[in-house]
Amino acid sequence: MIKDMCKVQILGPKGSLDETIKALHAMAVVHIETSRFGSDLDGTFFRKIPLEVGKVRERERLLKIKEELGNLRMLLIETPYSVVAETVDVDSIEGFLSTVKPVEERVKTLHSEKTAYMDELSSIERYGSVLRGFASMVSRLGGLNSFDIVGLTIDKAQTPVLKILEREIGEITSGKFEIYRKDLDEYTIAVVFAYPATFTASVRSLISGESINEIKLPDNYGDLPLMEVIKRMAGRRDALPGLIEDAEFEISVISANWQAKIEAFIDAIDDKVEEIGVLGYCSQTKYTFVIEGWAPSELLAPLIYEFKKLFGEKVVIRELEIKEEETDLIPVYVENPRLIKPFEIFLKALPTPRYGSVDPTPFVALFFPTFFGLIVGDVGYGLVILLLGLYLKKRFRRKEFFRDAAYVGTLCGASAIIFGVVFGELFGDLGEHLGIMHPLIFDRVKAVKPFMLLTLGIGVGHVILGFLIGMGNHLSRGRRKEAAGKFAYILLIISVLFTIGVAGKYLPEGLLTPGLVFMAFSMVLLILMEGLLAPLEFIKTIVNIVSYLRIMAVGMASVIMGVVANQIGGLVGSLILGIVVAGLLHTLNIALAILSPSIQSMRLHYVEFFSKFYEGGGREYKPFRKR
Amino acid sequence: MEKGLVALAAALAIGIPALATAWAQGKIGSSGAGTLAEKPELSGIVIIMIAIPETMVLFGFVVAILLLYT
Incomplete structure (x- = not known):
């Protein structure tokens, strides 16, 4: 969900500026914003803080050292046995450089020896x-x-x-x-x-x-x-070959011992350079400094408490009123519970949501695995996907994006297992042949109509939910007309369904006139709220609902592929060869079952669902934090 | 005879939109690949763009199913 933010101003004597910046850096809460220079605030004139010559030189020196360390890092190789680096102090960098110099020479020699051996x-x-x-x-x-x-x-x-x-x-x-x-x-x-x-x-x-x-x-x-x-x-x-291996081994030992330390120092340099750079965002009066920024409202009280502990009354943090014209500048802090946080990867392909709008992550966490499971719907495939997800989660535990994607894959696998039990599928119709599985609701291949109605029903529900979220979002921001427009869409969808129900003889015939009146009323309301082009938009909404049929279409294709794999396996004379052939075809189908349902489920979210409420164009919350 | 015609109609109902979808996806896909070469951060939008023409074949699929099962 998108957290509430507040605007903060930090004031203190100029002598405490460096300490304040260090404290803000360590606390990693405030998204620092450029202060207003030259403006007359509370009758005081604010000036930009000039960067001292000493600080400029310090920054240049550190950047040069960073470049040297970067070059050394490129000579080292990735090793899983890296020594974990302790916290490093950027002030001890000179000592570190003198220690690391002979190491650099040795690594260079080893590399040139290795190249000569290879040549x-x-x-x-x-x-x-x-x-x-x-x-x-x-x-x-x-x-x-x-x-x-x-x-x-x-x-x-x-x-x-x-x-x-x-x-x-x-x-x-x-x-x-x-x-x-x-x-x-x-x-x-x-x-x-x-x-x-x-x-x-x-x-x-x-x-x-x-x-x-x-x-x-x-x-x-x-x-x-x-x-x-x-x-x-x-x-x-x-x-x-032995000499090349020896050189590589020595490089890997050196890498294991030094890589983490070098990276820690590079990070420490970046932090220090950032601390110097942030001075450009601050403003000053004759005796005081001013830092302005944004912080999550829930973290403001702890921030004030920590500052009181560190500086007493010397440095003050106060909350500023957010003006109307500043609303679009508020950075967006999306934070979700640990269980659904990995689903935030789906937001990475979209622009940051606008502040005050809705974070769709919880809905994606619920519906994405559901749609995936409905499409794959096979215990065997689900189990393979689940195990693959668990393995990749462990394998990429240090790479956030892949770890999150693997977590999503694991949940999707679990969902596919559940729906596999419901549809009675285990590697296509193998479970049925073995007599261990039977459809609990319906057989996806035979019960085409019920499956079609189910997916259309899901489409109606999902699209209406999208409109409801959009309506709630507009209402919470006082935009009643827009909220009424979303409501009109919902009414029109219901009225159309109602009329189709009567026409299809699912509802009594006598309800046709009230249904048509209801539809006409909804249409008028929609045109009044959303304009003359709204009916065209409504056709798009109907198309969006029909689009959910892809759950059934891709699902059916997947199950038929599984059945065909078993049939072709059965046609081969030998048992072992049959298992191999069927296994290969199932492997291909599993690969497709990972790719296609993911893309289809993503599309249903991005195009059909998000278009009803998602508002992009926000600024990402980037707190001033150490690496 | 009628059964055969219905089957042929169903095949055409899904086959022609499938060709249209393939044509559209081919065009969007090649443009998308070019886009991704320059701006990899647009991958999400490119996936959406590629998936959009699939609606055509879905409609074809629905018509084919209706022809075969009603």
Whole structure:
């Protein structure tokens, strides 16, 4: 729900300003607003507080340190065994920096060592296979000092070049050469020419002139005989993965020890910089400072009490009257009980609700899992979704959004189990086949009409509830005409249903005339309250109600998919293969059963329900708080 | 004969709006993907936009059901 807010003003002697800001930061209650500068309030002239040179320098120094720590943090890796950081004091940052400097050097060295090892390993992988391929030829020629060898890599698309090269080398050496070729990979071939050493200069100038890639060994192998290179490469190839692992392990140990501390210091710097920055929001007279902002009404008394304890009568907090023109500036503080708080994620896709309007979270918490359960309605699927939700909740316990989404998923899974029992479904019709489950109300596949009426009924109820909330919202803010407009919509929906009931012979025929009169009266009231275009809007409302049929449509599709999965599984001759096939199809259906019902339920809320009462355009309440 | 025509009518009642919905969702989806590339915070609104044309196929579904079961 949206909490009541009050406007507060904090006044005190200028000497207590820093202490006051620290106290406000620690209490995390006041949403600080820019004070009025230059205005004549109570006959006093308010000026902006100039930022002292010392404070500006302090801020720049801290931001520079933050950048350095940020760079170091990027060198570290995420580790689940991180040491929990104790509370850090930003004043001890210099000492921390001198401690952390050698650590930074070590991590940089480890990273460069790791990179060098990886480069060496990749060059060994690349050249090793080529060299091994030619080992037998090289060992035969290696003993003869009068021979020279040149290795080349050529793109497969340019194979004709090889022919030209062969011809040219043949001309230079008068045919005294040998050629060996081997596929290096999909696109490249490696070629080795062996020729008398007397032709070395001419051959090499030919190759460099043709701009062909000569196989160049890494520097540390450059001057060694090829057989020695092959031997040494084999040894390094075995040793390098271990060396890379050692470097990674040391980086992870350092990360575990230092990451949390570094982050704590970065947060402490941010807090300090924020404390300096907030001075720009304050104003001053000759001897006093003034801070203005907003606080939740329920937290005002504890705030005043805490300030009295800290400052006595020196610093005063007083509540200011909220003027009419300030209503739109009041920040919105949405706070819900722990059980339904995770459903606030649905509000994140919408603009912040306006102050004084209605927070739809409690309604979403009730209806979203209900709609989801009605659509999925399968004990087996629900159980899988519930277990998945529990696992993800544990897995992402530190990531708020995913943890909340997993919690919502868990409740949706539970709801699907409940409706699964009601509809007698366990992995489609498997429960029925096994004789352990039977529909308690109706079979969704066969009882099309009752299910259709049920979903339409839910639609009528949900849309009318939306209008009722909107009506209450307008009434509470003294907007009677708008409230009457919402009421007219409700009357018109009821009158239309009434008339349909008579036409469908569900109600006595004699009620047709009163029904039509009732409808005409509602329509006139609607036009009077909402204008001439309101009847068109009413058609949209009817469409909104019909839209709830998606609960039935998507639900039916889901159950039929489940039934088909079992049938296809049954068609396979072998029992095990049948279970595997049906299992795969059910897995696909569960994936769809997570995605589609979520989107449909969300849409029913966002489009059909919220459009009746939700008012966006509010400002989010952001208290001045430490990280 | 009549049964076959009713079945065909039901198939058309859901099939044609399904094509229309698919066409509309395709257009909205591609625009939505472009929007999300620039403003990921609009994901909620994009989901709503994509889901809006589904009403067409729902009406088709209702007509098909009415044809088959009444």
